[in-house]
Amino acid sequence: xxxxxxxxxxxxxxxxxxxxxxxxxxxxxxxxxxxxxxxxxxxxxxxxxxxxxxxxxxxxxxxxxxxxxxxxxxxxxxxxxxxxxxxxxxxxxxxxxxxxxxxxxxxxxxxxxxxxxxxxxxxxxxxxxxxxxxxxx
Numbered sequence: 001x002x003x004x005x006x007x008x009x010x011x012x013x014x015x016x017x018x019x020x021x022x023x024x025x026x027x028x029x030x031x032x033x034x035x036x037x038x039x040x041x042x043x044x045x046x047x048x049x050x051x052x053x054x055x056x057x058x059x060x061x062x063x064x065x066x067x068x069x070x071x072x073x074x075x076x077x078x079x080x081x082x083x084x085x086x087x088x089x090x091x092x093x094x095x096x097x098x099x100x101x102x103x104x105x106x107x108x109x110x111x112x113x114x115x116x117x118x119x120x121x122x123x124x125x126x127x128x129x130x131x132x133x134x135x136x137x
Contacts, residue, residue: 039122040089046118053109056100072101074113092117 075098085091097113124132 041119041121043090043092043117043119046116048113048115051112051114053111055107056110057108058106069101069103072099074099089119092119 076095094117095115098110099113100108100110102108
């Protein structure tokens with residue numbers, strides 16, 4: 001009888017120790033995760049270029065009409081596709097604007113204005129540099 005009570009107490013103690021270790025380990029992981037989110041740098045526009053005009057369509061082509069552009073407008077490119085990519089500091093996707101124009105002859109043209117971005121990491125502190133030098137030894 002005493003042996004079974006002792007075995008139950010020992011088992012309960014082992015389970016408590018395992019739970020305590022797993023909780024403290026997961027808490028350390030979460031702390032590292034939240035600290036890394038706050039260590040973000042910043043994104044800046046790197047380059048910007050505009051493509052040449054691309055003829056998309058000719059509707060009711062009128063050879064005798066004046067080539068005046070009746071419609072011309074810039075629009076931001078949007079997509080209904082969602083990416084499941086984890087980017088705590090931002091992903092830096094290119095920004096694309098689209099310009100469409102139509103003239104009286106029925107020619108539809110399109111061109112794109114693309115802005116690319118570059119990531120600048122947060123400068124390292126003296127403490128982080130010392131840690132890295134210790135790790136690299």
